[in-house]
Amino acid sequence: MPPHRLDEIGPQLARLPEARLCAAVTGPHNLILSVWLRSLADGQRLEAALARTYPDLQIVERRVSLRTVKRMGRVLDAHGRSVRAVPMDIWRVPV
16 A cells, blocks of 8 residues: 555555454555455455555455454354353463
């Protein structure tokens, strides 16, 4: 994304219903957008929509995770349903 458009487009991308994370970063690329989708085809549709809406946005890398095993301290089954909790001690100092 052109650096001068980050402040304009970043918040728009963050408001997408699929968005889970949208952050400006340093390095060879300046924006990360993480989304949750139901299928790979949804990913292609989202990319096409982003290309139409933001022609100067360039997608340089994609990663696909097929299954989430744990989310927010909950262990998930193959259908994404919670089966048990894993206590989250956010105040514990790592050793």
